[in-house]
Amino acid sequence: MKLYAPSTIKDIKARHDFQLSRSLGQNFLTDKNIIDKIVEAPEIGPHDLVIEIGPGIGVLTAEAARRAAKVVAVEIDRKLIPILQETLAEFDNIEILNQDILKTDLHKILEQNREYKGQKIEGVKIIGNLPYYITTPIIMKILEEGVPADSITIMMQKEVADRLKAPPGSRTYGAISAAVAYYCRVDHVANVPKEVFIPQPKVDSAVLKLSLRKEKPLELANEKLFFQCIKAGFGQRRKTLLNSLTGVGGYTKEQVESALSEAGIDSKRRAETLGIEEFGKVANALQRKI
Numbered sequence: 001m002k003l004y005a006p007s008t009i010k011d012i013k014a015r016h017d018f019q020l021s022r023s024l025g026q027n028f029l030t031d032k033n034i035i036d037k038i039v040e041a042p043e044i045g046p047h048d049l050v051i052e053i054g055p056g057i058g059v060l061t062a063e064a065a066r067r068a069a070k071v072v073a074v075e076i077d078r079k080l081i082p083i084l085q086e087t088l089a090e091f092d093n094i095e096i097l098n099q100d101i102l103k104t105d106l107h108k109i110l111e112q113n114r115e116y117k118g119q120k121i122e123g124v125k126i127i128g129n130l131p132y133y134i135t136t137p138i139i140m141k142i143l144e145e146g147v148p149a150d151s152i153t154i155m156m157q158k159e160v161a162d163r164l165k166a167p168p169g170s171r172t173y174g175a176i177s178a179a180v181a182y183y184c185r186v187d188h189v190a191n192v193p194k195e196v197f198i199p200q201p202k203v204d205s206a207v208l209k210l211s212l213r214k215e216k217p218l219e220l221a222n223e224k225l226f227f228q229c230i231k232a233g234f235g236q237r238r239k240t241l242l243n244s245l246t247g248v249g250g251y252t253k254e255q256v257e258s259a260l261s262e263a264g265i266d267s268k269r270r271a272e273t274l275g276i277e278e279f280g281k282v283a284n285a286l287q288r289k290i
């Protein structure tokens with residue numbers, strides 16, 4: 001049985017009286033090439049743990065389970081659980097959790113899976129064809145909580161992918177691009193046309209691989225202040241840095257002006273022109289103003 005075949009999805013829907021939910025972003029993949037690209041990009045090895053977000057009927061789960069020591073698949077839709085138990089019955093290395101990924105304690109999953117069948121787990125790869133509404137929250141959750149994964153390989157709306165990998169100064173560069181650049185190296189894996197999903201979404205998609213940095217790319221005196229600067233800078237995109245940063249962390253206009261000058265950054269520039277190194281310099285200079 002080809003799990004990804006449109007006829008399989010039709011058959012499962014009929015036998016299980018299952019209705020696809022638009023609000024849960026249920027657009028199932030039907031293209032083996034794309035499925036292969038998502039599971040090949042993270043270079044899953046036999047001693048790796050894979051965490052999958054939103055397995056649906058299990059097309060990615062099955063391919064990941066062939067390569068990994070173990071797969072933990074987190075699916076919010078209770079009605080998909082008996083379906084997954086059926087479609088993935090041949091595997092003994094898959095654990096399905098009926099949970100909301102946004103409320104899932106990922107550290108706990110890692111703690112509970114340090115070993116599998118007496119073998120030490122070596123790498124942690126997160127994969128998924130995400131419902132679009134959770135793309136940014138789930139990425140930020142993983143990054144901000146410091147989940148020690150090697151990579152996150154996920155399908156998302158093309159427009160969101162463009163934002164995540166945007167360089168400073170480009171039209172789509174924003175707070176999320178800067179935050180992701182701080183935590184990860186971003187690689188484009190594939191563009192995905194809407195025709196390969198059932199049902200078809202309105203927009204095209206893309207797969208990105210975010211490789212988490214083992215070491216932070218900047219020396220920051222105060223990481224929180226760095227993110228406050230990014231948030232404030234992009235919160236008021238049209239304003240100059242001097243204006244958008246005034247008030248951040250309680251700093252006065254004079255302190256911001258002096259910090260920008262120490263950091264060697266023109267106070268009339270806008271946040272959208274700054275890369276993470278420059279944001280780092282500004283935040284470190286501000287920190288010295290305490």
Ligand code: SAM
Pocket residue numbers: 024025026027028029030053054055056057058059060074075076077080099100101102128129130131134
């Ligand atoms: N992986 C399957 C595929 O590629 O065909 C399904 C992908 S579908 C775009 C997204 C899946 O995520 C659905 O199965 C949906 O029920 C599930 N989902 C939606 N919100 C979720 C959440 N907050 N936590 C876990 N799973 C969720």
